[in-house]
Amino acid sequence: MALLEGQGLSMAFGGLLALRGVDIAVEERQVVGLLGPNGSGKTTLFNILSGLLHPTAGEIWFGGTRVTNLRPWQISRLGIGRTFQIARPFVHSTVFDNVLVGVTFRSRDHVSRGEDRRREAERLLATVGLAGKASALAHTLSLGERKRLELAMALSTRPTLLLLDELASGLSPKGREEVVRFYGQLKERGLTIFAIEHSFRVLARVADRLLVLDQGAIVADGRPEQVLGSPRVVTAYLGEEE
Amino acid sequence: MPRRGWIGTSLVAAALLLFPPLSGFHPYYLYLVSTALLFGTLATSWNLLAYAGQISFGHAAFFGLGGYTAALVSLSGLSPWLALALGGAVGASGAAAIGMASARLSGASLALGTLAYTEIWRGIAHNWTAVSGGGAGLIGIPPLTPLPWLPLDLARSRTGSYYLALAFLLLVIAVFWGILRSRLGLAFAAVREEEERASLLGVHPLPWKVLAFALSGFFSGLAGGLYVNMVRVVEPDLIFSHYFSILPLVMATFGGLGTLLGPALAALALYLASELLLHPYIPAFHQLPYALALIVVALYLPGGLAGLLPSPSPLPKRGEGETRHGAA
Ligand SMILES: Nc1ncnc2c1ncn2[C@@H]1O[C@H](COP(=O)(O)OP(=O)(O)OP(=O)(O)O)[C@@H](O)[C@H]1O
Ligand SMILES: [Mg+2]
Numbered sequence: 156m157a158l159l160e161g162q163g164l165s166m167a168f169g170g171l172l173a174l175r176g177v178d179i180a181v182e183e184r185q186v187v188g189l190l191g192p193n194g195s196g197k198t199t200l201f202n203i204l205s206g207l208l209h210p211t212a213g214e215i216w217f218g219g220t221r222v223t224n225l226r227p228w229q230i231s232r233l234g235i236g237r238t239f240q241i242a243r244p245f246v247h248s249t250v251f252d253n254v255l256v257g258v259t260f261r262s263r264d265h266v267s268r269g270e271d272r273r274r275e276a277e278r279l280l281a282t283v284g285l286a287g288k289a290s291a292l293a294h295t296l297s298l299g300e301r302k303r304l305e306l307a308m309a310l311s312t313r314p315t316l317l318l319l320d321e322l323a324s325g326l327s328p329k330g331r332e333e334v335v336r337f338y339g340q341l342k343e344r345g346l347t348i349f350a351i352e353h354s355f356r357v358l359a360r361v362a363d364r365l366l367v368l369d370q371g372a373i374v375a376d377g378r379p380e381q382v383l384g385s386p387r388v389v390t391a392y393l394g395e396e397e
Numbered sequence: 398m399p400r401r402g403w404i405g406t407s408l409v410a411a412a413l414l415l416f417p418p419l420s421g422f423h424p425y426y427l428y429l430v431s432t433a434l435l436f437g438t439l440a441t442s443w444n445l446l447a448y449a450g451q452i453s454f455g456h457a458a459f460f461g462l463g464g465y466t467a468a469l470v471s472l473s474g475l476s477p478w479l480a481l482a483l484g485g486a487v488g489a490s491g492a493a494a495i496g497m498a499s500a501r502l503s504g505a506s507l508a509l510g511t512l513a514y515t516e517i518w519r520g521i522a523h524n525w526t527a528v529s530g531g532g533a534g535l536i537g538i539p540p541l542t543p544l545p546w547l548p549l550d551l552a553r554s555r556t557g558s559y560y561l562a563l564a565f566l567l568l569v570i571a572v573f574w575g576i577l578r579s580r581l582g583l584a585f586a587a588v589r590e591e592e593e594r595a596s597l598l599g600v601h602p603l604p605w606k607v608l609a610f611a612l613s614g615f616f617s618g619l620a621g622g623l624y625v626n627m628v629r630v631v632e633p634d635l636i637f638s639h640y641f642s643i644l645p646l647v648m649a650t651f652g653g654l655g656t657l658l659g660p661a662l663a664a665l666a667l668y669l670a671s672e673l674l675l676h677p678y679i680p681a682f683h684q685l686p687y688a689l690a691l692i693v694v695a696l697y698l699p700g701g702l703a704g705l706l707p708s709p710s711p712l713p714k715r716g717e718g719e720t721r722h723g724a725a
Binding site for chain 2: 205206207226227228231232236237239243244245246247248252255256257259260261262308311312
């Protein structure tokens with residue numbers, strides 16, 4: 156069984172069907188990319204997988220456990236972490252505290268000394284290159300720094316599966332290169348990654364598999380070269396490269 | 398806190414400690430400043446709840462529950478000291494009960510819920526005559542008994558309740574100080590700022606919100622018990638009055654949401670200005686300072702109370718940002 160499986164996932168917002176019976180499977184230690192035009196339901200799928208939304212139909216399994224309809228903190232404790240497309244830090248808290256929250260509360264029976272937690276938070280900030288910003292308030296960060304903080308926050312709960320929503324969007328070419336390197340590092344650490352990117356060039360370089368979502372349905376699924384080799388997919392669903 | 402802040406705080410603390418002898422143990426002034434200290438406790442506990450992102454229009458409920466409990470327990474012949482402690486416990490339980498509503502309600506609708514909650518308790522106190530004495534309330538509440546290890550007059554006189562009120566205020570400030578440096582403070586701030594994000598990081602918001610309500614209710618209940626002990630009567634329309642809900646809110650927002658000492662200092666300043674400066678001369682307008690304080694807050698912070706909610710500048714370490722408010 157795959158680490159993450161979703162079967163027949165549907166999501167209706169009033170009359171709008173954002174997801175129409177989506178099946179997904181993410182194998183352990185793979186990087187699976189999710190592509191699709193604006194409004195195709197990519198973020199909605201992540202919202203369902205992380206427990207922020209409950210699907211109108213369908214089932215989700217993670218590590219063999221049925222997690223459909225579990226609440227976000229339960230899913231987080233089971234080992235799914237996520238980032239947001241538009242960074243959502245605790246803006247009036249320090250960068251350090253932003254990361255400390257997950258380190259402190261990731262497990263219900265987590266007993267660790269405050270000092271250990273602080274050291275771990277410092278390490279996480281160093282990993283994403285924010286060590287020098289630890290005492291800055293999160294709302295003073297630049298866009299690129301916010302993206303790094305998003306990643307550090309997602310890692311703070313020690314997830315086994317990371318859902319990354321457009322980590323590379325809005326970044327300079329240099330920033331994108333860095334994101335590509337991050338993907339590599341995360342994979343080396345043994346993490347499983349399910350990543351939305353607007354840029355298929357980024358995904359083509361990091362993903363083991365690609366899924367393409369269009370109007371709430373999966374329209375392509377396969378190795379990157381297969382999926383991206385199909386001219387239909389490129390012109391119809393991926394749009395212009397930013 | 399900057400050095401000037403420490404000096405100012407030490408001066409206020411010294412003045413409060415020395416006030417009884419300085420006033421010649423004048424009963425009226427002792428009573429007045431004691432009441433101001435009780436408002437300081439209420440404002441600080443209101444602020445503690447707001448630190449966890451929960452706005453209350455109903456602290457009178459917790460204050461009144463503490464007051465009625467203390468009155469009933471001490472009238473039943475049990476120790477008035479025990480009565481005070483139970484007042485705190487019942488204040489905490491009553492607050493935790495309405496805190497459960499934060500599973501469904503948030504922001505203004507939760508605040509209105511707490512307002513309605515106060516009305517429910519006022520109604521109960523009015524109608525459950527056999528226990529509460531109905532609209533006339535309860536009278537003849539016994540004074541605090543001397544404790545072997547406390548000087549006699551500390552327990553029975555106005556000086557006694559004065560120092561007790563001061564002790565309650567210092568206690569709630571100390572507890573808040575500790576919370577801000579602990580996991581609790583981290584969870585409260587996360588829930589206040591971005592409940593959904595916090596939940597994705599393993600924080601189950603409801604228990605933390607209920608805990609914030611319970612802590613806030615505990616100190617409000619203690620204050621209510623001591624208040625009843627000072628005035629020796631308890632009536633529904635007095636103790637469940639919106640006065641005890643709105644003033645803490647005004648004092649805390651004026652003093653600086655999320656600051657450690659701001660709400661208490663604002664409570665002392667506003668209450669004493671109202672009672673000492675305005676009441677004797679223009680009694681009809683003696684509540685003017687509260688209104689002015691609200692206007693000041695509104696002018697400096699457009700968006701009013703709701704706009705304040707997500708943006709308190711927290712304490713040392715946790716928020717040395719560009720938005721420093723409050724005296725603390
Ligand atoms: N909470 C919600 N309530 C109502 N409609 C929603 C909600 N969330 C998403 N939608 C709608 O569902 C559809 C899918 O949105 P979603 O955000 O999942 O798209 P996306 O693929 O992530 O797009 P983008 O590339 O722009 O990020 C859109 O039409 C969106 O307006
Ligand atoms: Mg999206």
